[in-house]
Amino acid sequence: MNTKHTLITALLMLACGAASAGEVEVLHWWTSGGEARSVSLLKDKIQAQGNHWKDFAIAGGGGESAMTVLKTRAVSGNPPSAAQIKGHDIQEWGRLGFLTDLNDVASTDHWSQILPPVARQIMMYGDSYVAVPVNIHRVNWLWANPKVFAKVGVDVPTSLDEFFAAADKIQQAGYVPLAHGGQPWQNVTLFEAVALAVLGPEDYQRAFVELDMSVLGGDKMVAVFTQFRRMRDYVGASYRGRDWSTATAMVSSGEAAMQIMGDWAKGEFEADGKEPGQDYLCMAAPGTQGLFTYNIDSFAFFKLADAANSQAQKDLARAILDKEFQSSFNLSKGSIPIRMDMDLAEFDQCAKDSLVVFKQSSQSGGLVPSVSQGLATTSYVQAAIFDVVSNFFNAKTADPEQAVDRLARAVKSAM
Numbered sequence: 001m002n003t004k005h006t007l008i009t010a011l012l013m014l015a016c017g018a019a020s021a022g023e024v025e026v027l028h029w030w031t032s033g034g035e036a037r038s039v040s041l042l043k044d045k046i047q048a049q050g051n052h053w054k055d056f057a058i059a060g061g062g063g064e065s066a067m068t069v070l071k072t073r074a075v076s077g078n079p080p081s082a083a084q085i086k087g088h089d090i091q092e093w094g095r096l097g098f099l100t101d102l103n104d105v106a107s108t109d110h111w112s113q114i115l116p117p118v119a120r121q122i123m124m125y126g127d128s129y130v131a132v133p134v135n136i137h138r139v140n141w142l143w144a145n146p147k148v149f150a151k152v153g154v155d156v157p158t159s160l161d162e163f164f165a166a167a168d169k170i171q172q173a174g175y176v177p178l179a180h181g182g183q184p185w186q187n188v189t190l191f192e193a194v195a196l197a198v199l200g201p202e203d204y205q206r207a208f209v210e211l212d213m214s215v216l217g218g219d220k221m222v223a224v225f226t227q228f229r230r231m232r233d234y235v236g237a238s239y240r241g242r243d244w245s246t247a248t249a250m251v252s253s254g255e256a257a258m259q260i261m262g263d264w265a266k267g268e269f270e271a272d273g274k275e276p277g278q279d280y281l282c283m284a285a286p287g288t289q290g291l292f293t294y295n296i297d298s299f300a301f302f303k304l305a306d307a308a309n310s311q312a313q314k315d316l317a318r319a320i321l322d323k324e325f326q327s328s329f330n331l332s333k334g335s336i337p338i339r340m341d342m343d344l345a346e347f348d349q350c351a352k353d354s355l356v357v358f359k360q361s362s363q364s365g366g367l368v369p370s371v372s373q374g375l376a377t378t379s380y381v382q383a384a385i386f387d388v389v390s391n392f393f394n395a396k397t398a399d400p401e402q403a404v405d406r407l408a409r410a411v412k413s414a415m
Ligand code: GAL
Pocket: 029, 030, 035, 060, 061, 062, 063, 137, 244, 264, 295, 296, 297, 373
């Protein structure tokens, strides 16, 4: 938004006798280069409305630290206007009575017509919209540096077998095959990509959404852990605690060949001035072609006492789904718009592919929710999976059968 535009908007608001400006305090964890650039677009939009943006950023990919801080603030009776809350957590906050009803904005702006069914369901608590979706991130991506592949003389892998064969050669040539940060949510991002390849979408759904013990504790899950464990040999020595964006930078610079990560990684390549198809490639994670693990970012809206701030909160809800904002924000964030009535002509090939696979997989049953991003199951079950998967990945000697046993028991006690 340029200054002239901002000025015109402010004058228009004055002319229309708009209500006095309010403040929106927004909690989020968008602090990496690409993320910060994206969230500043929302801030600009809010300021252009004449409202005041109060930034409440808590660093940490996956949002674990942000959620801890949010709980303290909400319990002390001082919640922000909106907070980045996703998936099942929205229901948990709704049940506790913290969230406000956005149905008036939703009905004037036709949310039920423009949002895909999968998003509508997540954003509603009972019959009320209590949250607003921002985007659709695809999580099962493989990001690759084509120059590294050319130097080593191998093709970018499309199956798990090809992945391990290529990774051996890349390692021998002195590159890190797989850039990875050993934080629990990143370990599970890798794990769920392997699980989708090995299980297929039906059994993935049975295991992580329906929590069907015959799959969760069965032989196929032993195969998942066995393949997942093999990935450990290719992540290099100092992977523990590394931020996801640092891992992306390793691919960007050519220190590493690949990363398996959601398309917020594309936001980092973009912020780094890199060109898709030339400096980096976006491919489906090995063995998951045509399948789509979804992560939908959203803001849940809290009940507020102040009238001006409540009005500003509605302005924020409206701004998030504005077409122009959906376009600029998602171009920068690496995701695709959540509105299904938009043209992606100005987006890159990765985004166009993402939309095609999203639509096709919604019909074919290949659209599955991300475990690592809290879309598949409750935060309690998710925490149990994080624990078992991370302990297994980090252990010196790890036995897949024992891990499956632990997984089944941990999930059962968290249900
Ligand atoms: C996810 C979030 C994404 C991305 C990522 C890394 O939880 O949904 O938008 O920012 O964390 O911070």
